[in-house]
Every structure is written in C-alpha cells, then in structure tokens.
Amino acid sequence: MTGRIHIDLFTTLDGVAQAPGGPEEDTEGGFAFGGWQAPLIDDTVGAQVDEGITAMDALLLGRRTYDIFAGYWPHQLDSGAGEIARKFDSIPKYVASRGTPELSWRDSHLVGGDLDEELSVLRERHREIHVIGSIDFARTLVARNLFDQLNLWVYPIVVGAGKRLFTHDGPPTSLRLLSAGAPSEHGAVLLRYAPTGSVPATGDMT
Numbered sequence: 001m002t003g004r005i006h007i008d009l010f011t012t013l014d015g016v017a018q019a020p021g022g023p024e025e026d027t028e029g030g031f032a033f034g035g036w037q038a039p040l041i042d043d044t045v046g047a048q049v050d051e052g053i054t055a056m057d058a059l060l061l062g063r064r065t066y067d068i069f070a071g072y073w074p075h076q077l078d079s080g081a082g083e084i085a086r087k088f089d090s091i092p093k094y095v096a097s098r099g100t101p102e103l104s105w106r107d108s109h110l111v112g113g114d115l116d117e118e119l120s121v122l123r124e125r126h127r128e129i130h131v132i133g134s135i136d137f138a139r140t141l142v143a144r145n146l147f148d149q150l151n152l153w154v155y156p157i158v159v160g161a162g163k164r165l166f167t168h169d170g171p172p173t174s175l176r177l178l179s180a181g182a183p184s185e186h187g188a189v190l191l192r193y194a195p196t197g198s199v200p201a202t203g204d205m206t
Helices: 043-055 063-075 082-090 115-125 135-143
Strands: 004-012 058-062 093-096 108-111 128-132 149-155 174-180 189-197
Touching (some): 004 043, 004 135
Parallel strands (some): 093 108
C-alpha cells in the first residue's frame, strides 16, 4: 500500500489562507481578519469537508495547527461536532516539528527527522493522510513536491496581507486540475489539484 497525502486549505480569492477559523487562530504579522471564513460556512462546504474527514485514516499537522486542534477537538466528543471529534480522536495524529513538543492528544506522534523518509513510512502505514491548515508546513510539502493532492476551497473575499500557500518568492511549481466543484451557497469553490512538477519552459504567444 502506498498512501496519499492530501493538503486541505481554505483560501481567499487573493490567496490568503491565514486564520480562517477565528480571530486568535494566528495573529502573526498583525493579521486583522482572523475568522474570515466563519460567516461564509454553508452546507455544501460542510458536506465536502465531511467527505474528506470520513476518507482519512491519519492527520498530519504543523505544530501550531496541532496545538489548536488538541486544545479544541478532544473537548467536543459529546458536542454537536462529536462525529468529527470522534474521528480525529480515533486516528493517529502526526506532528511536524523541529522541536520536542508535548503531544498530549491520544495517538499523537512526532515527525521530526528526515521528512522524505518519515513521509515514506507514513505512506506505507496509511491509505489517506490529510494535512489540514498548517500553512507553513504545507508550503514545505509543496516546495519539495511531497504531496499527492491539494484540495483548495476558494472563497469570494479579498483581505490583502496574510499568509499564502504560494508566495511571491516561489518556488515555481506546476499543478494539474483534477476537478472543480460547483459554487457553494456562499460562493466557495472546491478545486482539486495534483502536482506535476516544475513550471514548463516558457513560450511566445506569437
């Protein structure tokens, strides 16, 4: 079995993926629009997210996102979000960090060595691994072509400054569109991409 690594990101139309869930999620750089996604949640995106959660059998997170998840989801097991909480609680959680963080959430494991080697091990162990949020870590995966599918929910909102998956200084990469969903009730579109490598040679339109 060779598992697949999915990156799941919510992004504004101008590419900002920072702090979609709440004002205190990530204020780095003085980001003033934390929680920009919250007023735009709808049933279509909810169903798409649920589909991905059902399919995954492991989580792979950056340290900041892990801390947010570990501080929230274990306390939601009996809430209205209990189904998601129980799924997250039941599967292994892998945390990419150069440090030695305390991983208190059940079945949490550190990914801190050679990333290529450790991800190869995870691919042999799991069928479908999802990276949720974790923008800094997602950049590393894209830069090193260590992912299989990018699931990008693009919302019709522009916020200006903020963290982006694709930064102005690269690295260059090329993607192939796998599918584009119909707009949700609030105009979000799910775009699924596969990596194809570096940008091909440029040409002349004439």
